[in-house]
Amino acid sequence: MARKFLYGIAILIMLALAAAFTYRYWGMQIMRQAMVPSAEFTPLPEAPPSAYARADMWIARPDKPGNPALWTPEGFQPAGDPAAAVFFLHPTSFLDRSRWNAPLDDARANNYAEIFLRGQASAFNEVGAIWAPRYRQATFGAFLTSKQQAQQALDFAYRDVLAAFEQFLDEAGDRPIVLAGHSQGALHLSRLLAERIAGTPLADRIVAAYVVGWPVSATADLPAMGLPACEGPDQAGCILSWQSFSEPADPSLIFDTFDATTGFTGASRAGTPLVCTNPVTGRAGDSAPAQANLGTLIPDSRLANATMVPGRIPARCDGRGILLIGSDVPEMGPYVLQPGNNYHVYDYSLFWANIRADAARRLAAFGA
Template identity: 70%
Template sequence: MARKFLYVVAILIVLTLAAAFAYRLFGVQLTRFALVPSARFEALPRVETNAYADARLWIARPDQPGNPALWTPEGYRPATDAPAAVFFIHPTSYLDRSRWNAPLDDARANDLAATFLRGQASAFNAAGAIWAPRYRQATFGAFLTSAADAQAALDLAYGDIDAAFSQFVREAGPDRPIILAGHSQGALHLTRLLKDRVAGTPLARRVVAAYVVGWPVSRTTDLPALGLAECRRAEQANCILSWQSFGEPADPSLILDTFDATTGFDGQPRRGTPMICTNPITGNAGDAAPANANLGTLFASDDLKSATIAPGRVPARCADRGVLLIGEPPELGPYVLPGNNYHVFDYSLFWANVRADADRRLKVFAR
């Protein structure tokens, strides 16, 4: 595993070269030209209802040899009898512009997705056994255009997530506590999953917490449709967490302008509405914490084959609109998106705190 371990930096390199670097040098139009597929969307059939009974369609599952979600930095160990079941939806790892959706057998996309699990999903392996599906994710360029093909690509990807979630629920059993988590595109699909499959159902009572990280969630136009409350306090379960990390000085205008042009789950404009901002250091909503309260940031080694935990390096405070400000961040390499956006580090900046948060909410849930 160590030999293949590129941690999250491998995908950061790709994302930066493909997006941030192009954006800074050439602007939005050329970035779109470089990444948005020129071909028309190909309407592929939905996966079969029981497709995810096939273990090969999972990047991580409890019985999988070499499970990347079981990776931990030195000093940490995954639970041997984890009480919860975790459904984790990985972020975009497919950047090919030849098609709108990744093939399920795309080796590069799957390898990068496994890298994400090591750097992100691993934070949950002390609280629960982790299931993470392969899915025909929308390519990165789908997030750079409002074309109908982009929405069709996201709908296709969500169909796979929906089928995988059905299999996860069957395998997790009828009573086991559930943790839901995702990042970026994965968090987008998670919001839809909460709305369609969790809200108003008995399953909602089994959710310890939903970590909708790296995707904006409007408190007023989205949250009421998701079936869970916002996590306002650290000692709270059955709730939703969300944050988006920015170094300072921050310019979140690219995120906010896009967010403000969209419609919420209630059909009303999101413009001007506040976003959920959970402070991952404290577990509370809307507050601030100094760097010395950070239990540990995940840092990759120079050769990208391992990672270590460094506590006390990164503070966090929620700004008025709902972005998470991290002050002047430590050197993490040239992989920061426009606006001082530390999006791709959302989990690794607070890896040890996320781990502690999941454990704490699980204990609250079990009371």
């Protein structure tokens, strides 16, 4: 019986190794088949000019009941009358492969978007009133292919983002502005900086831009984005960016795609250094021990709530500009991306309390 048991364990180990080997060498092909739409790109109707004047076009805005961006963990409270205005773009929440862009009424995508706002945009509710638009974002599969339809889907999503931003400017008045986004939201935010804000009076109103979970080339992108990278924690009018990996890290899947593209300056991004802000210290290219982490949000199994745990996650910028968080990472949930030990989904949660303190510090510097 013992020998049969050992044989069974050996077979399970072999199956696990075979599965890992298969994913390592054919995982991207499998993901593409499962997630990339096979349909032709068909644009959804253009949003009318006044679309974002309607409250239902926003997941979060100051007058919206049940605003998910006002969630806070125990021990924290949103400000009653915050000084700044925050424009937040949530990451990809649409996973359907039947179409290239999300419809505005997709219940599953909207539910995920609200979860993202609770865990990400909430970090800014002490410094600013938060506007977070619904936008007909590109589906997840658009990031796994070089098909022309993928870029068409991203361009279409950006048009919604731009329309929402113009309405945000009308409603925010003359308050200082914090820009923040994650993943696909950060991609659109970087484009918004380069195409709508750089070289305009708006650039002087930006407290900081948190372009998180999307690579920003220090040479091929940053010079065209109108703001410098944040070098220190008390600097205002600058850009923060990071991408989180536990060790041993393998960012090759990201770099392979990123290096095949052209930056906002028109130069190739291949091999260029990335902007890496350490979110624990607020410094570029920095290193910080776990004890300096003011608090990580560890979500529950239903993603309905989260517990604040300080002093667990270190951070150091490494290599071309990825953020390493050590190898002893607490269980965050099932969404760590493999292969590579990519903690992309948790880029904000890992450093939630430090991001909150960082935004307050930069707003104070802006006012000074």
